[in-house]
Amino acid sequence: MFRKIVAITMFVSFVAMSTSGLLMIVMDRTSFTLQMHPVHKVFGLLMVATALAHIAYNFRSLKAHLKARAAAITGGVLVAALVGLYAIAMNNSVPAETAASLDALSHKAEQQMEGQ
Numbered sequence: 001m002f003r004k005i006v007a008i009t010m011f012v013s014f015v016a017m018s019t020s021g022l023l024m025i026v027m028d029r030t031s032f033t034l035q036m037h038p039v040h041k042v043f044g045l046l047m048v049a050t051a052l053a054h055i056a057y058n059f060r061s062l063k064a065h066l067k068a069r070a071a072a073i074t075g076g077v078l079v080a081a082l083v084g085l086y087a088i089a090m091n092n093s094v095p096a097e098t099a100a101s102l103d104a105l106s107h108k109a110e111q112q113m114e115g116q
Contacts, residue, residue: 006053013047016040034109 020040024033055062065071094102 003057006050006057010047010050010054013043013050016043017047031109034106035113037110 016039020036020043024036024040027033066075
């Protein structure tokens with residue numbers, strides 16, 4: 001039964017993450033991104049938790065999939081792309097003064113939205 005709950009929770013989390021993420025891309029306004037941030041953050045954490053449970057339940061199958069050459073290459077390419085994109089993002093710094101202003105504004109906006 002727990003396995004079924006994990007699967008359903010992971011599915012709903014995926015739907016929430018993908019739709020909120022796509023909406024943030026389509027709307028492309030910082031104010032809208034800030035509105036969607038709580039949904040995206042909460043379901044992101046839920047998706048991580050259920051993904052870990054899913055991996056634990058299906059570890060042998062996942063390991064078996066990696067024995068297929070195409071799957072192993074695809075996985076390697078995706079991991080390399082992820083690491084590369086993280087490296088680019090981490091080296092693409094926002095000036096400290098701008099970052100502080102943005103952080104302060106977003107914090108203020110979140111507090112105002114919580115007070116509604």
